Amino acid sequence: MSEAARSGRSPAAQLDEVDKRLINALQGGFPLIAEPYRQVADSLGVSEAELLQRLDSLLERRVLTRFGPMFQIERAGGAFVLAALRVPEAGFERVAAQVNAFPEVAHNYRREHELNMWFVLATATPQGIAEAIAAIEAATGLPVFAFPKEREYFVEMKLHA
Amino acid sequence: MPELKPGPDPELDATDRRLIVATQAGLPRVSHPYHAIAEQLGIAADEVMRRLQRMLDVGVIRRIGAVPNHYAIGYTANGMSVWDVDDARIDELGMQVGALEFVTHCYRRPRRLPDWPYNLFAMVHSRNREEVAARVAEIAALLGDACRAHDILYSTAILKKTGLRIAG
Numbered sequence: 001m002s003e004a005a006r007s008g009r010s011p012a013a014q015l016d017e018v019d020k021r022l023i024n025a026l027q028g029g030f031p032l033i034a035e036p037y038r039q040v041a042d043s044l045g046v047s048e049a050e051l052l053q054r055l056d057s058l059l060e061r062r063v064l065t066r067f068g069p070m071f072q073i074e075r076a077g078g079a080f081v082l083a084a085l086r087v088p089e090a091g092f093e094r095v096a097a098q099v100n101a102f103p104e105v106a107h108n109y110r111r112e113h114e115l116n117m118w119f120v121l122a123t124a125t126p127q128g129i130a131e132a133i134a135a136i137e138a139a140t141g142l143p144v145f146a147f148p149k150e151r152e153y154f155v156e157m158k159l160h161a
Numbered sequence: 162m163p164e165l166k167p168g169p170d171p172e173l174d175a176t177d178r179r180l181i182v183a184t185q186a187g188l189p190r191v192s193h194p195y196h197a198i199a200e201q202l203g204i205a206a207d208e209v210m211r212r213l214q215r216m217l218d219v220g221v222i223r224r225i226g227a228v229p230n231h232y233a234i235g236y237t238a239n240g241m242s243v244w245d246v247d248d249a250r251i252d253e254l255g256m257q258v259g260a261l262e263f264v265t266h267c268y269r270r271p272r273r274l275p276d277w278p279y280n281l282f283a284m285v286h287s288r289n290r291e292e293v294a295a296r297v298a299e300i301a302a303l304l305g306d307a308c309r310a311h312d313i314l315y316s317t318a319i320l321k322k323t324g325l326r327i328a329g
Contacts, residue, residue, distance in 0.1 A: 015234070026226045052190050058227075063233040064228060064230065066227075067187050067226070069224075070225070071222055076181055082270065106323055108322075147270040148271070153255040
């Protein structure tokens with residue numbers, strides 16, 4: 001992870017107009033046809049080779065974190081829970097390392113609040129969540145506050161480059 | 162606004178799971194990406210496309226496309242706004258908050274009293290904290306007297322970000 005990403009205050013990456021159009025056009029609806037990149041390239045007025053090369057570069061530079069299907073993990077039989085810890089400032093780095101060591105921890109953010117560590121647990125089965133929480137509590141000696149979603153009102157990528 | 166169906170898809174089979182494992186890190190960036198996956202799994206390319214389409218139709222796949230790193234495209238302020246909303250009105254109001262153009266995720270979650278009084282979470286990404294605060298004020302206006310208290314938790318560091326994976 002770059003220093004900029006770590007700080008959470010990175011300046012925007014250098015993107016040209018074609019990159020921006022590509023990012024905005026590729027946020028959903030990638031075609032399920034034999035040559036999908038060619039169709040997208042045609043619609044953007046670039047060659048397929050240029051599209052693939054730019055996509056590789058955007059992934060390489062971490063402007064895009066991923067390109068492909070975005071799964072709804074609960075529909076695939078897995079489970080996904082937001083959780084938080086109240087971590088004493090003096091032990092923050094140690095606890096971050098302990099929490100991050102769990103493969104079930106997909107994302108982990110430091111946030112400005114008394115509950116200062118917020119992470120997402122993703123497991124192959126719903127029972128896996130309770131097991132991961134118990135293991136994190138044992139490793140850190142801190143109570144985990146779990147916030148399973150009760151209802152989703154909307155989730156969509158609406159960010160424009 | 163469609164509500165996603167809860168619970169696992171009963172028709173998901175072993176081949177679908179292999180397809181999920183093969184594509185969750187991303188699609189191959191070659192002219193015929195579905196053929197490349199098909200070859201890897203030992204099934205026909207048509208079947209790969211048909212199965213991906215079915216998983217899209219039933220909501221196992223939300224969408225197929227690019228996942229931007231919001232910091233890299235200029236959304237450097239990330240505020241998790243949290244709200245204590247009247248239980249009788251949260252679903253009606255949650256739908257309205259979720260529909261706001263600048264809200265990228267919106268969920269109802271349990272309170273954890275006395276530590277945590279908030280039951281509505283709305284993620285707001287913007288170019289700076291002032292913009293996040295202005296957008297949170299819009300949400301506050303929308304919720305009106307149905308909201309008893311709120312807070313904004315700004316992120317100050319990404320400690321880990323690997324994306325969601327299911328076991329392969």
